[in-house]
Amino acid sequence: MLPQLLFKLLSMKHSWNGGTSSWRITRKNCLLLNNIFLMTGALLALTSRAAKSFEMIIISRVLIGINAGISMNVQPMYFGESAPKHLRGAISLSSAVFTSFGVVLGQVVGLREILGSEPCWQYLLASNAIPGLIQLLTLPWFPESPRYLLIDKGDKEACINALRRLRGCEVQSSELDEILQEQAETKGMRPSRPWDLFTDRAVRWQLISVMIISSAMQLCGNDSIYFYASYVFKEAGIADDTIQYITIGTGTCEFTACIMCNLLIERKGRRFMLMGGFILMTIWAIVFTIALAFEHYISWMSYLSMACIFTYILSFGMGPAGVTGILPTEIFNQTARPAAYMIAGSMMWLNLFIVGMIFPFLVSGLSEYCFVPFGAVCLMSALYIGFFLPETKGKSLSVITREFHKLNFKGQDTSLESQPQAQYQLGEVCLSTAL
Structure with missing residues (x-):
């Protein structure tokens, strides 16, 4: 438990470092250099058994936490900035698809028959070096x-x-015109620091949206569902030896849902996928609570609880799991984007740490009603998205900024409304020069 919490805290801390590094050095180089933490951590985990040192395992988890915090910020930013506008969401979301694939792969190699046994645990902890090695061999060839x-x-x-x-x-x-237009809009502006965003009224609602949705992604209870899964499967009469195989189905559900979200996001839009995911999770949280409350009175309720686990994870993967990570790319400009990712990543890891700390107390205090707070978070998140988050599908940053401008400067008649047109004309001049 302690190494897991330490991993979450270090990931949160280095979400800030990831955003800072991404504008001090290039996005690609940041990802490449980040593998130093991964490889060092894997080496420590691999040799910890021979050295008979649990301290090496703790240091390994610290280094892996640094790697995770940086990569989960820089990857979607690199993808989003490299993608064409009409595929920006799908390409950025591919980061979430492979993250969920990693969860499934970890569950598979963690089986007792593979690397989850006593003689092989050090190889299991060090196996995350393989994707890092693949990245080191391939990423240098990318622009x-x-x-x-x-x-x-x-x-x-x-x-x-x-x-x-x-x-x-x-x-x-x-x-190229769109990139030149954004260059004209940000000309003379220095890269924002996280605390700058809190005092900049022009990005107030963008920041509020990112903080709320990033927090809701962890406070919605999806990770707690994984924690509760073994208990529900046992109550349904599944043998202890079989539960490890059934658990793989939970990761497979999220992986499948992320793929579906990737296919649908450019058709349905970000707002629809996010709001739909949270609404469905609210419904399943209610059904899950009812099933847990009556499982000792009605025999088939334990099977309904099992179904709720899979549907809850599917709903999470269809919306919040993937879409949340691409929002900072689409609603912040180039100078504010790294700082926005620092804040978003920190909120995700901080709230994941909080949920990990308080969930055992929720279970002991609320018993079968422990998922009621998570359902409330999902409902409030869906309402916020429905009322305040504009759709960003297929829109340029200037158009998205104008929509947020109506919230940031509500009731004020400022000259900012006329700026996008002037900036667009300036972008056209820059384009003619470039061509």
Whole structure:
């Protein structure tokens, strides 16, 4: 339990470092250098048994927590900045797809017949070095983020070359125009620090949205469902030796749901997927509570509880699991995006740590009603998204900014409403110069 909580705290702390590193060095180099923590942690875990040192395991978990905190911020930012507008959501969400795939893979290799046995646990802890090695061998051949090259570094030629390599064809003028427009809008602005966002009224509702939705992603109770799964399966009469195989189904559900979300996000939109996921989770939390309350009176209620576990995880994967991570890319500009990811990542890991700490007390205090608070969080999150979060599907940053401007400066007649048009004209001038 202690290593898991330590992992969460370190991931939260280094979510801040991930955002800072991503504008001090390039996005790609940040991901490559981040593998130092992964490889060192894996090596310590692998040799800890021979050294008979539990301290090496703790240090290993600290280093893996640093790696996770940085990569889960920089990866979706790199994907989102490299993707074309019409595929931005699907490509950014692929990070969540492979994260859920990693959960399933971890459950499989953690079986007692594979690496989950006493003689092999050190290999299980060190197995996360394999995806890191794959990244080290492949990522150097990929181009840097085009937006980073043009907006942050001012290297127009490198941006165009990166776009050519990513698209496999000549650069579309409309795509370069959008990047040039964002460059014009952020010209002369220094990279924002996290505390700058809290005092900037122009991003007030963007920041509120990211903080609420990132917190709700962990406070919704999905990780607690995994904790409760073994108890429910045992109550349903499943043998202890079989539970480890059934548990793989929970990870498979989230993986399948993330794939479905990836396929639907550009059709249905971010707002629909997020709100739909939270509404469904609210419904399943209610049904799960009823099933737990009556499982000692009605025999088939334990099977209903099992069904609720899978449907709850499916609903989570269809919305919050994937869409939450791409929001900072779409609603913040280039100068504020790394700081927004620092805050979003910190909120996710902090709230995951809080849930891990208080859930045992919720179970002991509320018993079968322990999922009522999670259902309330899901309902309030769905209401917030429905009332305050604009749709970002297929929209440029300027259009999204104008929609948030109506909330940030509600009731005020400022000159900001006319700025996007002026900035667009400036972007056209920059484009004509570039071409």
